[in-house]
Amino acid sequence: MTVKFQAMTLVAGSAEAETLVLTEPLSFWGGLDSATGRIIDQWHPEKNEVMSGRILVMRAGRGSSSGSSVLAEALRRGTGPAGIVLLARDAIVTVGAMVAAELYGRACPVVLASEADWTTITGAGSLAIDARNEAATIEI
Amino acid sequence: MSIALSFSDKSLLSGEHGEAAAFAMRLLVRFAEAVGAERFIDIEAAHIDGCLYLGQVSLDFIEHLVHLGGRVRVPTTLNVGSVDLIHPELFAGSDEVGRAGARLMKAHEELGCVPTFTCAPYQTIFRPRFGAQIAWAESNAIVFANSVLGARTNRYGDFIDLCCALTGRAPCYGLHIGENRRARVLVKVESLPEEWEEAGLSCVAVGHTIGRRCGDRVPAITGLPASTNEDDLKALGAVAASAGAVALFHAVGLTPEAPTTDAAFQGRAPEEVIRLTAADLRETAHNLSTVPDGTPLTAVSLGTPHFSLSEFERLMRLIDGARPVIDVYVNTHRAVLEELQRRGWEERLRAAGVTLVIDTCTYVTAVMRDVSGAVMTNSGKWAYYAPGNIGVEVAFGSLADCVASARAGKVVRL
Numbered sequence: 001m002t003v004k005f006q007a008m009t010l011v012a013g014s015a016e017a018e019t020l021v022l023t024e025p026l027s028f029w030g031g032l033d034s035a036t037g038r039i040i041d042q043w044h045p046e047k048n049e050v051m052s053g054r055i056l057v058m059r060a061g062r063g064s065s066s067g068s069s070v071l072a073e074a075l076r077r078g079t080g081p082a083g084i085v086l087l088a089r090d091a092i093v094t095v096g097a098m099v100a101a102e103l104y105g106r107a108c109p110v111v112l113a114s115e116a117d118w119t120t121i122t123g124a125g126s127l128a129i130d131a132r133n134e135a136a137t138i139e140i
Numbered sequence: 141m142s143i144a145l146s147f148s149d150k151s152l153l154s155g156e157h158g159e160a161a162a163f164a165m166r167l168l169v170r171f172a173e174a175v176g177a178e179r180f181i182d183i184e185a186a187h188i189d190g191c192l193y194l195g196q197v198s199l200d201f202i203e204h205l206v207h208l209g210g211r212v213r214v215p216t217t218l219n220v221g222s223v224d225l226i227h228p229e230l231f232a233g234s235d236e237v238g239r240a241g242a243r244l245m246k247a248h249e250e251l252g253c254v255p256t257f258t259c260a261p262y263q264t265i266f267r268p269r270f271g272a273q274i275a276w277a278e279s280n281a282i283v284f285a286n287s288v289l290g291a292r293t294n295r296y297g298d299f300i301d302l303c304c305a306l307t308g309r310a311p312c313y314g315l316h317i318g319e320n321r322r323a324r325v326l327v328k329v330e331s332l333p334e335e336w337e338e339a340g341l342s343c344v345a346v347g348h349t350i351g352r353r354c355g356d357r358v359p360a361i362t363g364l365p366a367s368t369n370e371d372d373l374k375a376l377g378a379v380a381a382s383a384g385a386v387a388l389f390h391a392v393g394l395t396p397e398a399p400t401t402d403a404a405f406q407g408r409a410p411e412e413v414i415r416l417t418a419a420d421l422r423e424t425a426h427n428l429s430t431v432p433d434g435t436p437l438t439a440v441s442l443g444t445p446h447f448s449l450s451e452f453e454r455l456m457r458l459i460d461g462a463r464p465v466i467d468v469y470v471n472t473h474r475a476v477l478e479e480l481q482r483r484g485w486e487e488r489l490r491a492a493g494v495t496l497v498i499d500t501c502t503y504v505t506a507v508m509r510d511v512s513g514a515v516m517t518n519s520g521k522w523a524y525y526a527p528g529n530i531g532v533e534v535a536f537g538s539l540a541d542c543v544a545s546a547r548a549g550k551v552v553r554l
Contacts, residue, residue, distance in 0.1 A: 010174040025355075025385070030525045034195055042527045060355060062385045065189050065277045068297035073195035088356070092297035094174045098167065099299050103200050110174075 005117045007085070007129075007136040011097040013107030015083035016128040020054040022046050028067035028074075028096065037079035055127045056081040059118075061090030071096030075106045083109045083129045085138060087118055111136040143172050143311075144179045152307050160210025164303035168311065171300055177311030181273055186216040186305035187261050189277035190298040191248045192504055193222040193241040201299060202247045205306070212252040213308035217261040219278045220446075221245040222505045225257070226477070226498045233506035241505070253305070257499035258473030260374070260446040262289060265475075270396055273316055275304035279387075280445045280521065283377035286388040288370060290396040292316050295387045315388055319406065321397060323390050325354050326410035329363030331418040339365035339372045341538050344520035345421040347376035348428065351383025353414055360390040360404035368394055371451050378445050379520030428523040428536035431514045433551045435535065438513035440464070440546045441502045442539070443471035444522040449479055454539060456485060459492040464546035467509055468494045471501045493546075503529050516545050 023045045026032070031041035037052030052074075061067065071093065074080035080100070084093060089112060097108045109131035113121055121127065121138060128139040151157065152165040172180065190198060222241030224230050231238050249255050256264055259278050268274050268291035276282050276293040277300075285291040294314040296304065304310045314320055327350060332342055342365055350359050364372075373391060380386040390398035398404035443451070447470050455470070470489070472480075477498050480486045489496065502508050503526045508515070514533040517523055523536040535551040545552050 027382075029194075030382075030528050040528045043524070060385065064279050064382070065282070065295055065297040065301075066192065066194060068299055069190060069192075069194040069198055072299075073197040076195070076197050076200075089175055091171070091175050091295060091300065095167075095171060095297045095300050098170060098174075099197070099201060102167065103197065103204070 003120065003140045005113065005121065005138045007114070007138050008112040009131040009133060009136040010089065010094045010112055011101065011108065011110040012131050012133055013083065013109035014130045015055060015109055017053055017055045017082040018126045019057050019124055020046070020049055020051050021122045022056065022058040025058055025060045025062035027062045027064050028070040029064035032070050032074060034070050034074040034077060034079060037074060051081045052079045053082050055083045055085060055129065057085045057122055060086065060088040061093045065092055067092045068096035068099065072100040075100035075108050076104050080108055085111055085113050085121060085127065085129070087113055087115065111138060113138060143169060143177060146180065149180055149309065152309070158209055160205045160208035161306050163208060164306040168300070168303045168307060168309065172311035175311060175313050177313035179312050180309040181312045181316060182308060183214055183275045183304055183310045184272045185214050185266060185268055185274045186212065186301055187219065187276040187278060187281055188216060188248060188253055188301050188305060189219045190302060191218050191221045191245050191257070193237060193244050198244055199240055202244060205302070206247050206250050210251050210306050212305040214305060215266060216253040216305040217256040217264065217266045218248055218253050219257070220259050220500045220504060221257050222500060224497055224499045224507065226474070230497060230507045231505065256473060258446050259501065260448065260473065263446065263448050263473070263475065273310065275301055275310045277301035279381035280374070280378035282387050283381045283389065284374055286315055287377055287390065287395050288373050295385065321388060322358065322406040322408060323360035323404040324357040324411045325359045326401070326413045327359045327361045327416065328413060329361065329416050332365055333418040333422050338538060339368040340375060340518065341425050342421055343368060343372040343376040344379050345424040346416065347379040348383050348424050348520055349414070349416060349420070350389060351380040351386055354384060354386060356385040356387065357411070358388050358390065359386070360392055360398055360401060362392045362401060364391055364394065371448055374445055375520060379524060382521045382524045425536060428520060430527060430533045431535055431551065433553060435514050436550045437466050437516050437535065437545060438510040439467040439469060439508055439515045440542045441469045441471070441508070441515055441517050441522060442519070442542060444501055444503065444517070444519040447472040447476065449476050452476065452480060452485065456488070458540060458543045459489065459494070462547045464493045465549040466546055468546050469497050469502050469508065470494055471497045474498060516542050516551060518542050
């Protein structure tokens with residue numbers, strides 16, 4: 001049975017993939033190797049995990065504002081996530097995905113989920129995101 | 141949600157101020173909708189983080205704007221680049237990164253940005269006044285501008301900072317609005333390690349704790365050491381922004397929007413109270429080191445964020461005596477270098493075995509001659525990022541500890 005949640009679109013696009021659920025926020029700058037898509041933050045609980053082609057589920061953004069460039073570069077190289085689900089609005093993540101779409105036509109949808117759905121979303125092994133300008137849905 | 145556009149916003153969008161400004165405004169409108177802003181405001185200044193080369197995307201974005209004939213519309217400073225243009229011989233990275241990095245820095249100048257190349261623009265003549273609406277990127281610059289100067293910026297990321305500079309506009313949300321600057325968490329420093337004579341270590345430990353525990357909630361701190369100075373607040377904010385998403389903190393009695401605890405909370409109650417003792421601070425500072433005391437070092441790195449003139453004044457008092465047996469780097473910027481030259485200190489520092497790194501920083505580019513071993517720093521931010529960024533082990537300590545360790549060639553504590 002599929003379950004569909006309403007979400008808010010930060011960056012439009014659609015994606016369907018396995019999830020990578022982060023137990024702590026990640027700073028892409030200093031935390032993500034854009035060449036490999038691997039988490040290199042030595043202090044992060046999910047260090048060495050690879051986000052390429054997966055839907056990144058992360059409560060909030062963190063750290064350096066250069067994270068936008070690192071995310072955009074990962075998306076340009078094809079090592080970035082397929083989509084991103086957040087619980088808190090994050091400008092740095094949003095801009096990185098937006099610029100990759102603008103310069104290279106690489107869509108990495110970024111959506112904002114609601115607190116009530118968070119436990120179910122973080123427990124899912126895979127997700128489908130459909131983010132349009134009006135609204136977004138997350139399907140499990 | 142749709143955003144209300146002024147007459148000038150519409151003229152920017154329509155291309156009346158050029159194609160680059162129109163491109164920037166289009167991105168800004170979509171960004172403003174994503175962050176939930178209802179309108180735009182004028183800004184007085186911008187600080188651009190995107191001149192550090194992070195891959196082809198960095199150049200693609202800027203060359204697009206240069207090609208469109210873009211010019212910044214407000215005074216705009218530049219963050220560190222990948223290359224020390226004053227000392228290009230220090231660069232030890234690949235030719236590709238060297239060339240692309242230098243081009244990226246130059247291309248920003250072509251847009252009319254000022255070649256400050258520093259993460260501490262607040263140490264230059266472009267220091268914003270209290271209450272100024274600005275669009276600054278670079279996490280430590282953001283937290284310093286908001287907290288220590290009382291200027292108003294959000295955590296702008298790469299690209300959007302430049303869009304704001306090219307339009308002179310920023311979305312009105314977050315910390316541009318007075319009521320959002322209210323403290324939420326009260327951080328009470330209840331006791332201080334007596335053996336830490338200067339405030340630096342305490343401030344880094346408090347900053348790291350705030351980063352880990354406050355997320356993006358604004359903290360107000362009480363009980364910081366009486367000797368806390370601007371450089372200590374700089375270090376506190378830098379590590380708080382690295383370890384968390386802190387864009388503003390209030391230090392009661394020290395920062396301009398917090399003459400009292402009540403003022404910092406705008407008359408409301410804290411959502412959470414965090415109590416810190418001397419033991420907590422010692423433990424946090426200890427955990428910033430990945431190696432034990434006595435470990436051999438290959439280098440010492442100071443000045444992340446960029447070393448200020450007053451930090452050099454303190455360093456000058458420590459350099460007389462035995463020469464270091466390992467490399468000592470100090471990251472700083474052009475305005476400070478000029479003053480060091482004027483005072484004759486540049487020569488004294490070189491004679492004392494210090495390598496000055498300008499325009500960039502030792503943990504964002506390949507400058508350090510030997511990264512095979514552990515490196516010691518007095519910067520919580522450097523300690524936080526260097527293991528992941530350049531793969532070194534780190535020891536964290538006070539400025540005096542760093543100088544003593546450079547002479548011993550291993551981690552020593554005074």
